[in-house]
Amino acid sequence: MQGWQEFSEIQPLATKMLQQSILKNRLAHAYLIQGERGTGKKQLAKLLALTLFCENRQGVEPCMTCSNCKRILSNNHPDVHWIKPEGVMIRNEQIDYLRKEFAFSTLESSHKVYVIEQAETMNTHAANRLLKFLEEPTLQSTAILLTDNSHAILPTIRSRCQIIDLKPLDEAHFQKTLLELNVETLDETKSRLLSALTTNVDEALEMHEEGKIYEIKNVVIELFQVLMHRYDERFLFVHEKWLAVLTDRAEQQLGLDLLMLACRDLIRHQVDREQPLTFFAEDDELFEQLIIHFTNKQLVNMLRLILEAKQKLMQFVHPTLVIEQLILQF
Ligand SMILES: [Zn+2]
Structure with missing residues (x-):
């Protein structure tokens, strides 16, 4: 302590x-x-x-x-x-x-x-x-x-x-702290993602060891693929993938947090290629495709919808309904 x-x-x-x-x-x-x-x-x-x-x-x-x-x-x-x-x-x-x-x-x-x-x-x-x-x-x-x-x-x-x-913390500072712990399997990309979600070392390590966050990250990545290539299947995706992997309210919030980070990466890079990324890796092929696929306006709108969805989850609207509504509006 x-x-x-x-x-x-x-x-x-x-x-x-x-x-x-x-x-x-x-x-x-x-x-x-x-x-x-x-x-x-x-x-x-x-x-x-x-x-x-x-x-x-x-x-x-x-x-x-x-x-x-x-x-x-x-x-x-x-x-x-x-x-x-x-x-x-x-x-x-x-x-x-x-x-x-x-x-x-x-x-x-x-x-x-x-x-x-x-x-x-x-x-x-x-x-x-x-x-x-x-x-x-x-x-x-x-x-x-x-x-x-x-x-x-x-x-x-x-x-x-x-x-x-309490002010939001400096992510870069915290990421450095995490990497200095020399935890095996905790690499640059993972530490960057964790730093965007918490600046509490214990919480970050717990999330890392539990591993659920990386599963959820994969679901978010798959969502982007669905939006790009199988747009008509997004309702199916919500039920077969999103709701199957993210099972409680806390995980839904985490999923939406990750989705926001992904959108933020895309928006930032459309404006300035030099901006640091949190969700995607620099050499990610999907990331390059997404930057071209979505307009800035679409991404900003997605961010707004995600924030609304987070609010609804906090007001105890049923998660299934919240996620369905959200993804169908993308
Ligand atoms: Zn004492």
Whole structure:
């Protein structure tokens, strides 16, 4: 686990702001950490918890070795709670459970931290319950809400949180870091793709080892071939290939992310051949054909449709419907 020093290399502004609050002992009761996938949201939440509970803190830096630090690092600290969506959303019961938990134990311990991942998946009921909870003055607590879609967070929740913006990371910098790990089978092309999707080393390695991302990449490549050579078969392709390989909502999102990267490569290269590629390799024959096959206008339109599809997936429209509609409009 990296400390503030390392974190400041990837998120200098957020780090500076939080360090000042820590040193002045003026941390807020609620934070909303917003940033794209891979910008370090979870890492930052954990770092804040470590800083709050560490028994041997040096300045702002947690020691990472005391019993509190160890328990937080292994996700076993009784006063640090992580809430993740159960299935596709955070449920009312999860928020209720938190409230009870906190009400019981404030007598024994001085502080509690709760982290809510993908806070945008709370429905209005759960969010309202959370809101009441945030406003209880008797609780010594720090709430840390994480989201990569801050617009989906209720304004009433947003207004009660201090907002921390995490900036998208420098892909080239991260790709270099990945290659320097010298993982066998993790080559230039793969590291470039991973760097475009995350800037978290653990997440990148997990994706690489799991390998699903490369399967999905092949499906995206096949989609382009279908669009070029077997246009009438794209409905069939959706069912026989896309939906057969990409089986849950997270994989659909990943598939659409890859599709966006591919379109971005094509659009960039139509404008400037010197632009670096993320999805395709430089000597890819298919890539050359696609640049000629699609007009810039078509590609920009595809990008817009993909963004809409991603939004629909987040609003829980059925994935089959979303993907069918998307690909039929290409
Ligand atoms: Zn410590």
